[in-house]
Amino acid sequence: MKKVLIFFSMVLIMLINSCIKEPPPQHIQANILGITVDDPAYVQTNDVGSTYSLVFSEQVDATAVAPIFSLSPGATISPASGEPQDFSSPVTYTVRSESGNEREFTVQLIGNITLIFDFEDWVVTNPFAAEGRPDIEVPQMADPLWASTNYGVATGLGQINFGQYPSLDEYSTKPTQDSHSGNYAAQLTTIHGGSIIGVTRIPFIPGNLFRGNYAFSLSDPSGSLQFGIPHPSNLGIPIKFKGFYKYQPGEVFYGEGEVIDDNRIDEFNLYAVFFKVAKGELGAAEFLNGHSIRNEQHADYSKVVATAILPDNTAKDSYTAFDLDFEYLQEVDFEANDYKLTIVALSSKEGASYQVAPGSTLIIDDLEIVTDLFGN
Template identity: 35%
Template sequence: MNYKPLLYALLIGSTAVSCIRKEAPNAEADITGCTLPGNVLIQDSIDVDVSYDESLNAYPIYVQVKKGTDCSQLAPTFTLTPGATIEPASGSVQDFTSPVRYTVTSEDGQWHRTYSISIEEEKVKEIPTTFHFEDTRTENGYYVFYETSGTQELTWASGNGGFRLAINDAEPSEYPTTLEEKGFSGKCAKLVTRTTGSLGAMVGMPIAAGNLFIGKFNLSNALSNSLKATQLGVEFYHKPLKLKGYFKYTPGNQFYENGGYTNRKDQFDIYAIFYENKDENGQSVMLDGTLPLANFVHPNLVALAQYKDTQVLNSWQPFEMTFDYDRYGKSVDLDRLNAGDYNISIVISSSKDGATFEGAPGSTLWIDEMSIIYE
C-alpha cells in the first residue's frame, strides 16, 4: 500500500490547523506614540521611549508645548501595543496643570504599566544683556564666543565657518573673529578683515570681515549666498533702549573693491535691530544679512540703533547708541512682547561693507564690555 498520499494529507491538515489556531493575547502594555491636537508642540515628536522612575512609581513622559497653550484642557491621543487599552481614555480631555497618570493594560489583561504624563508650556529663554567677551570654546579649529548669566545663555555667531571653507588649515588666531587677551577689562573680541586665499578669490569672496552677531550662520548657504546665510535675531522679552560698550579700531592700509585696491578708508560697523518675528499671517520671520543693503527697510522692523561716528580711534573709547523707534513709527505691543513675538540682534563687523566682500585686509576692531539697556 502507498502511504505517501495519507502522509501528505496528515501534514497538510496539521498545517492548516496551526494556521487557523488563534494567537495568544499580547502581553505587552506600552505607549508607542503620543500626539496632541493643534500646532502646540515645541518638538517634532514626543519621546515615549522612557525608563522607569522609582521616585514617581511610573514611566515619565515629558512634553513641552508653545507659550500660551491652555494646559488645563488638553486631549492627548496615544498609540499602544496591539490590543492594549489605556485609562483615562486616549483622546479624553485632561487637566495637565499637574502630571496625569495613565494605566496601560495588556491585551491578555495580565500586565499593567503606569505612565506619568507631564505637559508644560515652553520656558522663556532669556539671553544675557551684558557681554564681557571673556568666554570662548574652540569648534572646528576656531573660537566661538558665548555668554552666561545665571540660567541665561547666548552663543555669538560669526562667519568663521565660512572662512574655514576657504582656508581650513588656519590657526584659531588667524581667523577673522578671534580672542584678544588684553581687552578693556580682561579679554575681548578681536575682529580682523582677512584675505581668503585663492579659493575665496575664485568664488568671488576675496576678503572676510571679522564679525560677531546674535543669530546663526547657516554654513550650508555660505558659498551660494552668504548674506542669506547670516540669519539675525533671537527672541527678546524687553523693549531695548540703548546699546553701549567699548571699542577701538584700526583700518587696514588698502581697501579692496571692484576687483582691485583703492585709497578708500575702511570703516567698522556696529548696529542693533529690534523686529517682529512673525508676519501678518503668523508665519515666522528671520531677517538676514541683506538688511543693510536695503538701507534697513523692512515691514517687520521696529527699531534700529547704529554707530555713526567714522573717526579712527586707536585707544579704548566708550560708545552709546539709542534705538530709534520713530524711524519705523511703531509702538511695542506688550502682549506680543511677553509672548516672544519680537527678536533682537546685534551685528559687529571690522569692515562696514564686508558683507559684499569690500574692505581693507588688516582692519581690526576690538570690542568689549557691551550691554543692552532696556525698559
C-alpha cells in the same frame, strides 16, 4: 505542443519575476532636522555644527526638559524623542540611520537671555567632527546666541588651501587679551580669502560677530547671516545700546575685486536692531539677513521697529565709550507680535561687496542693551 508548453513556462517565469521586487534602498542620513519643546517658555533652537542650544525666555526646571526631535527619514534617536532629560549639563544624543550609520549630537539648555556681554567666555570646537572631517579648531563664543562666519572661514579656506585648515590665530573673529575690562574682548579682523575651486570667489572675509545664527552657504554669503535672538516682553523694551570699542583700519583699501583705491580709508559697523516677527512658531523661523537688515528698499525691512547705530566708524587707538538711544520707527505691541533683537559688529562695513582694507581690526568689549521694563 512542446513549443506551447515552453512558451507558457517562459511567460510564467516572467510573471513571477515581475512580482519579485527589489527592497527599496535604506536611508543613510543620520541627521537632526529640527527640535522643539512643549513649554511656553521655549523660544527657539540654535544649532552650530553638531551642537544644539534650546533657548528659553526664563529659567526652567533643567532636570526634566523633553525635547521633541525631527529626524532624517527612517532614523532613530537615543535617548528617545520626547523623553525628559536632565539638562543641568549638556546631553549627548545618538542618531542612527536606517542603514546603520550613527552620529552624535550635543544638546544644551539656555535658561534665560542676557543683555550684558563681557566676551570673557570662549570655546574651541570642531563643527565637522560628527562628519568624520579632520581635527579642525574653530574659536567661538561660549554663548551660542552669538554667531560669526568662522565656520565658513574654516570650510572656505580649507578648500582654498587644499585641506590645510586655519589655525586659531588665523580666524577673522577670535578672542583678544587687549580688553577693556576682565581678561578678554572680541577681536574682528578683515582677512584675505581666495578662490574656491568650482564654487565661488571670496577675495576678503571681514571679521564679524552678531546675535543670531549662521547658516553656511557659499553661494549666498549675505543670506547665511540670520540676525536676531528672541526678545520676550519680560526683557522690556530696548532703549539704549552702550559699550566700548577701538578700531584700526588696514593700510591698503581694495575696491571691487582687487582694484586698489589709495584714497579711501576702511570703516567698521556696530549697531543694534529691534524687529518684529510673527507670533509663535512662525516667528521662530523669521530673521533679518545681510540683504535686508540695513536695506530700506528690501521687503523685510518693514519688520524693523528700532535701531541704535554707531555713527562714528573711524579709527580709535584706545577704547572709546558709546551710549546710543534706540530710534523707534514703529510702536511696540507684544500682544500682536513677537520680537527679536540683534547686535552686529563688522570690521569692514562694505565687506559684502569686498570693498575693504585687509587687516582692519575692530575690538569690542562690555556691550549692553538697556531696557525699560515698564514701557515708560
